[in-house]
């Protein structure tokens with residue numbers, strides 16, 4: 001059966017690779033709706049290639065302009081537009097590959113429509129994972145991981161019960177600065193930070209990878225998706241990004257998922273699940289050629305952002321919302337060259353210290369705390 005796909009963030013790194021998978025398997029997948037941010041040139045190309053019904057952009061004027069050019073497509077815009085695309089009634093699966101907590105509302109609305117969620121947008125699970133998982137349970141909607149580590153964990157678990165699991169082992173490449181000490185990070189540039197050793201990704205996640213906040217967000221994402229306690233989640237440095245993550249079971253068996261670093265593999269698995277489709281185009285893993293794989297214990301002082309994330313995860317409530325919003329704001333400031341690299345961690349810690357945690361927050365509280373935290377971070381640098 002052909003699955004109909006709606007896609008948030010079609011012009012981004014994950015979005016473009018999702019389109020590759022849809023293009024490679026026209027008999028299995030059809031794009032029916034998508035959202036973009038500001039990249040209107042690429043939007044035009046996608047519309048010309050894929051027969052979509054609905055497109056969302058950020059700005060109303062872009063929607064008006066595109067409507068003049070493509071009368072057979074409906075254009076919407078803003079936060080409401082994202083929700084319309086996500087909850088498009090003709091879609092079977094939503095691929096959420098938008099950047100940031102702006103993905104939360106559309107995800108919840110898609111779940112209410114019974115649409116399966118393939119989630120790359122980890123900020124949504126960090127800011128309000130409890131709301132997403134509650135809604136998924138209520139509407140009996142599968143939440144399928146796209147993030148490479150979570151796809152690996154999902155594949156390694158293969159439906160086994162949580163009670164049979166000793167721990168999850170999430171691998172981390174170490175990011176752009178893995179061979180530098182913390183002292184050597186004071187004056188690093190944006191260009192240096194964007195130079196990830198193994199993956200080609202969007203700017204924000206590449207910076208998260210360099211601070212190790214990406215792994216922190218992923219620990220929280222794993223807790224949310226798999227309902228495993230923080231005590232049973234380990235982070236292991238693994239420079240090659242060949243083992244994407246592992247599960248240790250109670251009989252001490254460890255099951256890992258391996259592959260060359262290519263996001264199209266987990267994207268395709270989320271789309272084809274529970275089936276697997278072939279990918280003749282993909283580079284196959286040749287371990288003899290690689291020779292050695294390396295592993296090191298995590299240093300939480302060197303990678304302080306990971307400690308902050310786990311602290312926030314353990315505190316739960318609105319603390320993970322603060323962590324995520326402060327991180328989004330601080331990384332944007334670093335990318336605009338308004339703050340130094342180490343100031344990212346500093347701003348997040350100050351935002352967390354200033355916050356009075358609220359347990360079991362509802363959507364309105366989450367959105368309020370998210371907005372307030374962004375303002376707090378802006379005020380900190382004035």
Ligand SMILES: NC(=O)C1=CN([C@@H]2O[C@H](COP(=O)(O)OP(=O)(O)OC[C@H]3O[C@@H](n4cnc5c(N)ncnc54)[C@H](OP(=O)(O)O)[C@@H]3O)[C@@H](O)[C@H]2O)C=CC1
Nearest residue numbers: 009010011012013014037038039098099120121122201202
């Ligand atoms: N890249 C990767 O390999 C991986 C990414 N992820 C996660 O997937 C998500 C996307 O990452 P990635 O593809 O790298 O990011 P990119 O920055 O490459 O792409 C982000 C996409 O979201 C759109 N967008 C950004 N801000 C907004 C907004 N406020 N409203 C509407 N649309 C917006 C962008 O539009 P436009 O460009 O048109 O402005 C673009 O389409 C993130 O949550 C990331 O953590 C997870 C695992 C791996």
Ligand SMILES: CC(=O)[C@@H](O)[C@H](O)COP(=O)(O)O
Nearest residue numbers: 147148172173174175209214
């Ligand atoms: C491809 C992917 O899933 C990224 O989240 C990746 O994990 C980043 O690599 P590190 O955070 O391990 O550097």
Ligand SMILES: [Mn+2]
Nearest residue numbers: 147148149218
């Ligand atoms: Mn990842």
